Amino acid sequence: MEKLIIIGGVAAGMSAAAKAARVNPRLSIEVFTAEEHISYGACGLPYYIAGEIQSQDRLVARTVEQFQAQNINVHINHEVIKINPEEKQLIMKNLTQGSIITKNYDKLVIATGASPFIPKVEGVELKNVFILRNMEQGIELRQYVENKKPRSAVIVGGGYIGLEMAETFQKIGAKVHIVERASQIVPNMDENMALLIQNYLLEQGVSVYTGEQLTKISGNTEVSEVITDKRKISCDCVLIAVGTIPNSKIAAEAGMELGIKNAIKVNTRMETNIPGIYSAGDCATVRHLLTNEDVYIPLGTTANKQGKTAGENAAGGSSEFKGVLGTGIAKVIGLEIARTGLSSREAESRGLQYIDTVVESRTAAHYYPDSSKISISLCAEVSSGKLLGGQIVGGRGAGKRIDVIAAGLHLGARVEDLLDMDLAYAPPFSPVYDPILTALTDLQKKLNSERNKKSKYLFTIRNCDKIN
Amino acid sequence: MEKLIIIGGVAAGMSAAAKAARVNPRLSIEVFTAEEHISYGACGLPYYIAGEIQSQDRLVARTVEQFQAQNINVHINHEVIKINPEEKQLIMKNLTQGSIITKNYDKLVIATGASPFIPKVEGVELKNVFILRNMEQGIELRQYVENKKPRSAVIVGGGYIGLEMAETFQKIGAKVHIVERASQIVPNMDENMALLIQNYLLEQGVSVYTGEQLTKISGNTEVSEVITDKRKISCDCVLIAVGTIPNSKIAAEAGMELGIKNAIKVNTRMETNIPGIYSAGDCATVRHLLTNEDVYIPLGTTANKQGKTAGENAAGGSSEFKGVLGTGIAKVIGLEIARTGLSSREAESRGLQYIDTVVESRTAAHYYPDSSKISISLCAEVSSGKLLGGQIVGGRGAGKRIDVIAAGLHLGARVEDLLDMDLAYAPPFSPVYDPILTALTDLQKKLNSERNKKSKYLFTIRNCDKIN
Numbered sequence: 001m002e003k004l005i006i007i008g009g010v011a012a013g014m015s016a017a018a019k020a021a022r023v024n025p026r027l028s029i030e031v032f033t034a035e036e037h038i039s040y041g042a043c044g045l046p047y048y049i050a051g052e053i054q055s056q057d058r059l060v061a062r063t064v065e066q067f068q069a070q071n072i073n074v075h076i077n078h079e080v081i082k083i084n085p086e087e088k089q090l091i092m093k094n095l096t097q098g099s100i101i102t103k104n105y106d107k108l109v110i111a112t113g114a115s116p117f118i119p120k121v122e123g124v125e126l127k128n129v130f131i132l133r134n135m136e137q138g139i140e141l142r143q144y145v146e147n148k149k150p151r152s153a154v155i156v157g158g159g160y161i162g163l164e165m166a167e168t169f170q171k172i173g174a175k176v177h178i179v180e181r182a183s184q185i186v187p188n189m190d191e192n193m194a195l196l197i198q199n200y201l202l203e204q205g206v207s208v209y210t211g212e213q214l215t216k217i218s219g220n221t222e223v224s225e226v227i228t229d230k231r232k233i234s235c236d237c238v239l240i241a242v243g244t245i246p247n248s249k250i251a252a253e254a255g256m257e258l259g260i261k262n263a264i265k266v267n268t269r270m271e272t273n274i275p276g277i278y279s280a281g282d283c284a285t286v287r288h289l290l291t292n293e294d295v296y297i298p299l300g301t302t303a304n305k306q307g308k309t310a311g312e313n314a315a316g317g318s319s320e321f322k323g324v325l326g327t328g329i330a331k332v333i334g335l336e337i338a339r340t341g342l343s344s345r346e347a348e349s350r351g352l353q354y355i356d357t358v359v360e361s362r363t364a365a366h367y368y369p370d371s372s373k374i375s376i377s378l379c380a381e382v383s384s385g386k387l388l389g390g391q392i393v394g395g396r397g398a399g400k401r402i403d404v405i406a407a408g409l410h411l412g413a414r415v416e417d418l419l420d421m422d423l424a425y426a427p428p429f430s431p432v433y434d435p436i437l438t439a440l441t442d443l444q445k446k447l448n449s450e451r452n453k454k455s456k457y458l459f460t461i462r463n464c465d466k467i468n
Numbered sequence: 469m470e471k472l473i474i475i476g477g478v479a480a481g482m483s484a485a486a487k488a489a490r491v492n493p494r495l496s497i498e499v500f501t502a503e504e505h506i507s508y509g510a511c512g513l514p515y516y517i518a519g520e521i522q523s524q525d526r527l528v529a530r531t532v533e534q535f536q537a538q539n540i541n542v543h544i545n546h547e548v549i550k551i552n553p554e555e556k557q558l559i560m561k562n563l564t565q566g567s568i569i570t571k572n573y574d575k576l577v578i579a580t581g582a583s584p585f586i587p588k589v590e591g592v593e594l595k596n597v598f599i600l601r602n603m604e605q606g607i608e609l610r611q612y613v614e615n616k617k618p619r620s621a622v623i624v625g626g627g628y629i630g631l632e633m634a635e636t637f638q639k640i641g642a643k644v645h646i647v648e649r650a651s652q653i654v655p656n657m658d659e660n661m662a663l664l665i666q667n668y669l670l671e672q673g674v675s676v677y678t679g680e681q682l683t684k685i686s687g688n689t690e691v692s693e694v695i696t697d698k699r700k701i702s703c704d705c706v707l708i709a710v711g712t713i714p715n716s717k718i719a720a721e722a723g724m725e726l727g728i729k730n731a732i733k734v735n736t737r738m739e740t741n742i743p744g745i746y747s748a749g750d751c752a753t754v755r756h757l758l759t760n761e762d763v764y765i766p767l768g769t770t771a772n773k774q775g776k777t778a779g780e781n782a783a784g785g786s787s788e789f790k791g792v793l794g795t796g797i798a799k800v801i802g803l804e805i806a807r808t809g810l811s812s813r814e815a816e817s818r819g820l821q822y823i824d825t826v827v828e829s830r831t832a833a834h835y836y837p838d839s840s841k842i843s844i845s846l847c848a849e850v851s852s853g854k855l856l857g858g859q860i861v862g863g864r865g866a867g868k869r870i871d872v873i874a875a876g877l878h879l880g881a882r883v884e885d886l887l888d889m890d891l892a893y894a895p896p897f898s899p900v901y902d903p904i905l906t907a908l909t910d911l912q913k914k915l916n917s918e919r920n921k922k923s924k925y926l927f928t929i930r931n932c933d934k935i936n
Contacts, residue, residue, distance in 0.1 A: 011900070044835050044895045058835040160894075289890070301893035304900045322888055329892035338892050367512050367526040400868065403891045403902070407875040410889045420790055421878045422757070423871045424797035424806050425769035426628075427512045432479070432772045434871070 001028045004314050005090060005103060007080045008111030009033030010042060010134075011300055012281025014062070015307030016109045017072045020315035027315055029072045030103070032092060034079035037135035038064060043300045045138035046164040049145055050171045056139060083108070083254035085274050107276050107314040110251050110264060111307060114244035114282035114298050119156070123217030128237040132161060133244065141239075150174050150236035154226040156214050157241035158185030163197070163332040165239050166206055170333055177207040177233050179226065181242070184210055188328065189391050190343045192358055193377055196393045200335045207233075244298055246283040259285040261296040268320045270310035278314050280306035287323030290341055290388065290409065291350065297326050325389075327406050329399045336399030340406040341389025344379045353382045355450050357443045361435035363397040365427035374398040376439040378405070378415075382450055385414040390439070397429070404436050415444045469496045472782050473558060473571060475548045476579030477501030478510060478602075479768055480749025482530070483775030484577045485540045488783035495783055497540045498571070500560060502547035505603035506532060511768045513606035514632040517613055518639045524607060551576070551722035553742050575744050575782040578719055578732060579775060582712035582750035582766050587624070591685030596705040600629060601712065609707075618642045618704035622694040624682050625709035626653030631665070631800040633707050634674055638801055645675040645701050647694065649710070652678055656796065657859050658811045660826055661845055664861045668803045675701075712766055714751040727753040729764040736788045738778035746782050748774035755791030758809055758856065758877065759818065765794050793857075795874050797867045804867030808874040809857025812847045821850045823918050825911045829903035831865040833895035842866040844907040846873070846883075850918050853882040858907070865897070872904050883912045 004020055006013050009031050017031050031038070040059045047053050064074045078101070082091040090103045116131040118124055128150075130141050144150070145168075153169040155162045158180035169176045178185065178201070184194040185201075185208060198208050209228065216227040217238055226233045246263040248256075257273040259265035264272055264279040268287060271278050281303035285294040305321050312319040327340040347354040356379040364371035372395025379388045390405035392398050408418050419441060423434040433441075472488055474481045477499050485499050499506070508527045515521050532542045546569070550559040558571045584599040586592055596618075598609050612618070613636075621637040623630045626648035637644045646653065646669070652662040653669075653676060666676050677696065684695040685706055694701045714731040716724075725741040727733035732740055732747040736755060739746050749771035753762040773789050780787040795808040815822040824847040832839035840863025847856045858873035860866050876886050887909060891902040901909075 041833055041835060041895065041900070043893075044833055047836060047895060052837050053835050164894075299893070301891075301900050301902075305888065323890075325890040327890040327892050329894045329897055331894065331896040336897075340890065340892070365509055365512055367509060367521050368515060369520050397865075397868065400865065400892060400897050401871070403869070403889075403904075404871045404875050406890050406892070407872050407886070408879070411876070411879045411881055411885060413879055417879060418875070420773065421871075422791075422793040422795040422808065422874050423769075424795050424808070424868060424874070425511075425767070426632075426797045426799065427509065427515060428799040429797055429804075429868050432509070432769050434769075436871075 001026065002106045003028045003030070003104065004107045004109070005105035006031045006109040006111060007033070008113055008281065009035060009038035009074060009076070010040065010111070010113060011303035012307035012310070013109065013111035014039045014067070015304045016111060016278070016280060016311030016314065017067065018070065019308045019311030021070045021072055023312050023315035023317040025071070031067070031072060031074045032078040032080055032090070033074070033076055034095060035134055035136065036076050038074055038076060039067070040135050041300070042134065045132055045135070046161070046168045048138055049142045050168040051146070056135065059135070080250060083250055085254050085277065108278065109310045109314050110272070110277065110279040110283060111281045111310070112247035112250070112283045114246050116240060117243045117245050118240055119214055119242060121214055121216055123219065123223065124240065126217055126219050127222040129217060129223050130237065130239050132165065132239065132241065144237065145172050148236070152235040153177070153237050153239060154179060154233050154235045155239045155241060156226070157243065158208070158210070159187065159241060159243065160328060160330045162239070162241040164330055165241065166201065167331065167333045170204065170206065174236070175205070177235065178209065179212050179214055179228055180208070180210045181213050182210065186337065188326070188343065189337070189339050190345055190377060193375065193391045193393050196375055197332065197335065197337055201332070204333050244282065246296065246298070248283050251279065251283070259294045263296045265294065268322055269313050270306055270321060271313065278310035280310040289323040289325050295324070295326070297324060299328060325406055325409050327402060329402060331399070334395065335393065336396065337393050338399040338402035339389070339391040340402050341387070341409045342379060343389055343391065347379055347388050352388065354379050354388055355382055355443070355446050357439065357446055359435065359439045359442050361438050362431050363395050363435070364429060365431055368427045370396065370428065372396060372398070374401070374435050376435050378439045378443045380415050380443055380447060382447065385416060385447055387413055387415050387418070401436055415440055415447060419444055469494065470574045471496045471498070471572065472575045472577070473573040474499045474577040474579060475501070476581055476749065477503060477506035477542060477544065478508065478579070478581060479771035480775035480778070481577065481579035482507045482535070483772045484579060484748060484779030484782065485535065486538065487776045487779030489538050489540055491780050491783035491785040493539070499535070499540060499542045500546040500548055500558070501542070501544055502563060503602055503604065504544050506542055506544060507535070508603050509768070510602065513600055513603070514629070514636045516606055517610045518636040519614070524603065527603070548718060551718055553722050553745065576746065577778045577782050578740070578745065578747040578751060579749045579778070580715035580718070580751045582714050584708060585711045585713050586708055587682055587710060589682055589684055591687065591691065592708065594685055594687050595690040597685060597691050598705065598707050600633065600707065600709065612705065613640050616704070620703040621645070621705050621707060622647060622701050622703045623707045623709060624694070625711065626676070626678070627655065627709060627711065628796060628798045630707070630709040632798055633709065634669065635799065635801045638672065638674065642704070643673070645703065646677065647680050647682055647696055648676070648678045649681050650678065654805065656794070656811065657805070657807050658813055658845060661843065661859045661861050664843055665800065665803065665805055669800070672801050712750065714764065714766070716751050719747065719751070727762045731764045733762065736790055737781050738774055738789060739781065746778035748778040757791040757793055763792070763794070765792060767796060793874055793877050795870060797870060799867070802863065803861065804864065805861050806867040806870035807857070807859040808870050809855070809877045810847060811857060811859065815847055815856050820856065822847050822856055823850055823911070823914050825907065825914055827903065827907045827910050829906050830899050831863050831903070832897060833899055836895045838864065838896065840864060840866070842869070842903050844903050846907045846911045848883050848911055848915060850915065853884055853915055855881055855883050855886070869904055883908055883915060887912055
């Protein structure tokens with residue numbers, strides 16, 4: 001019986017396992033994970049910590065027993081410490097008993113995820129300094145929050161997780177401070193949009209310090225103060241959320257090629273450079289559909305899609321996952337923020353000649369009670385007129401509008417192809433012109449006037465030629 | 469100075485006026501409307517009647533004075549009774565003074581809207597039998613509702629307006645009965661989806677009688693009972709919402725060609741068969757982007773787009789409005805319903821070989837507190853694999869997902885082009901796989917198996933050929 005082994009039991013790993021079992025029911029499938037928990041929605045942890053989700057069991061999609069019923073054998077508390085591709089063998093440690101085990105595989109999927117980056121500053125080891133990548137850390141933080149009821153929290157890092165956790169801490173009644181090293185929060189959005197988010201946070205009573213570097217965390221056994229290069233902030237707890245590092249060490253040691261940010265390099269079949277070994281999720285690279293570059297954008301939905309693809313191929317099927325647009329979304333207290341494609345900054349850094357716009361509109365008819373502000377930025381390439389990306393910041397109903405932009409990008413649409421889209425209108429859902437259409441129309445105007453400028457410029461040059 | 473006259477002062481008419489003024493500031497622009505109110509959001513009337521929008525002024529986008537400031541002269545209470553294209557002349561009646569006026573134009577835009585269809589049954593003229601097309605009728609109904617606090621209402625017609633008004637009557641505390649002649653409510657959706665809506669209404673305490681014909685409304689001066697071919701329903705008031713008839717009479721009398729459902733036939737420039745005369749909005753036809761047929765789908769957002777196009781062209785510019793997908797959305801108490809493209813029934817009636825699917829998913833991660841059920845139906849053409857249409861019924865956050873399907877249809881996408889779209893995921897917004905992706909994946913599976921069946925069938929035929 002052919003043996004498939006999967007290392008990792010969360011989004012990518014369990015998707016791979018489930019898909020492989022469907023594709024080839026006669027396959028022997030074993031999953032090994034160093035964690036105690038499997039198949040949980042890690043993205044739900046901020047809401048679990050806030051108490052909005054009562055039990056951790058709610059976060060679990062399927063239990064070990066349910067996988068067992070599908071002929072998938074899951075072994076928790078097993079850490080793979082070495083991959084030996086020549087012998088197709090894994091060496092692993094049973095974390096409960098401390099014993100060393102070897103296991104042979106025919107096909108292998110590496111879905112080891114990522115670890116939080118922890119800045120090397122004094123005091124990060126103090127009590128009440130938290131990180132949040134897995135269920136165990138989530139449970140720990142929930143227990144802390146319930147038992148200690150912290151009055152203030154410093155979040156180091158203003159990305160998606162930092163902002164979602166700002167909502168969590170706000171909800172449990174703590175004063176929140178965000179410290180971000182970059183000159184803006186949400187560094188994958190453009191500065192003007194990030195400022196809208198920052199202003200909203202300030203209105204909500206969250207302190208935001210951008211362009212500030214964490215230098216020290218101080219306290220006796222428990223944290224009492226965070227020190228940056230500009231100020232001291234006293235606090236009851238700290239969350240470190242400054243990005244993640246792919247867990248690619250054992251893969252690299254086994255001869256697997258690493259790509260950007262040391263993530264395991266995979267092709268669109270999720271295969272590594274070693275035939276028969278696949279990788280998926282937060283430990284792996286992914287193709288960017290617009291730039292065709294390999295990127296490292298570890299997100300839950302991508303992990304699932306990559307895992308499914310890896311599982312199908314490892315089980316003898318044939319599947320491709322073509323890539324991502326870097327679509328992301330987050331709820332930040334009452335604000336919805338979303339992005340897809342290239343930001344203007346990313347377009348700039350790739351030397352693209354782009355034009356961008358920001359429009360402000362409403363999520364619903366201006367007279368409808370629930371209507372709230374929405375800001376949309378769009379970016380397009382001047383020469384081709386192709387849409388490059390978009391970003392959204394607004395009230396309820398704003399964020400998922402990003403999907404329309406993602407659909408346009410996915411299909412390679414020019415801005416003018418999208419101008420008259422028949423988007424749904426009724427007062428509770430949209431102004432008469434959906435904000436997406438308003439933004440597209442504005443961008444097309446700018447594209448037209450940019451082109452007119454160019455043709456005028458060319459005309460002037462030609463006239464000069466004639467005069468000479 | 470060139471004279472543009474626009475007949476009609478709501479969505480299409482005022483969009484035309486505003487656009488024309490921007491395109492050609494030296495144009496003389498006059499708007500004549502038989503109504504007293506202009507530039508109001510007619511689609512907002514159900515929420516105004518429910519008292520969710522306090523003042524009728526909130527529904528008004530711009531006042532007569534504001535248009536005046538843009539050099540647009542609006543004349544209310546003026547009913548155009550004859551168009552004389554040879555002399556480029558209008559004959560109209562000042563409804564306040566009763567006087568007859570003639571006016572000359574160079575260019576004309578007809579945006580006379582539509583009137584509710586009123587069934588010819590005994591009792592429709594009784595007091596407390598309402599229709600709802602314009603602001604005046606909205607004000608009348610609001611006053612009735614506030615003063616009389618009806619305890620029960622019968623809505624004749626289960627389309628968008630009927631369902632939105634079911635929410636309104638429910639909100640003010642009336643028991644609601646819906647009588648629909650067709651075998652299902654929302655006849656532009658497929659039966660399975662309509663049944664989901666009907667079941668929801670029943671759960672909410674709304675009575676729904678489908679396949680029932682209104683035969684009589686009875687009462688002394690005020691309505692007291694509605695009689696159908698199957699039952700008697702006592703009630704305090706009745707709303708007739710069984711569809712609309714384009715106000716195309718004066719256009720037809722002036723020699724303008726009428727199209728489907730007697731709407732004024734226009735091309736993509738919104739021009740009628742008489743050069744220099746344009747039409748837009750609920751009185752005009754519109755092109756269906758998928759079938760290339762002229763259709764009559766009177767909706768607010770289309771009226772605005774058509775009006776803008778008519779205004780631009782009438783002012784000497786050049787603009788096309790290519791058409792619609794029949795996208796529609798409505799909020800029905802807590803339920804969101806939406807559709808775009810062709811329903812399976814419409815695909816069937818056009819002789820298309822289609823395949824369809826319905827999937828059930830969640831609007832947010834299953835563990836997220838706000839998560840609610842969403843059902844999505846999709847329909848595709850077997851031979852080309854092209855998406856034909858989609859329908860959605862679900863809780864908050866469900867409806868506007870239709871826009872992703874509309875974007876795909878707009879760009880002529882095949883189902884397989886859309887499978888791996890990078891749609892936004894975070895627990896408050898979506899399951900890991902957005903329901904749209906789940907539905908597309910399911911539909912693609914069905915497409916594949918349909919094709920396999922066919923190729924097997926062809927294979928059998930070919931083998932028979934060989935044997936023979």
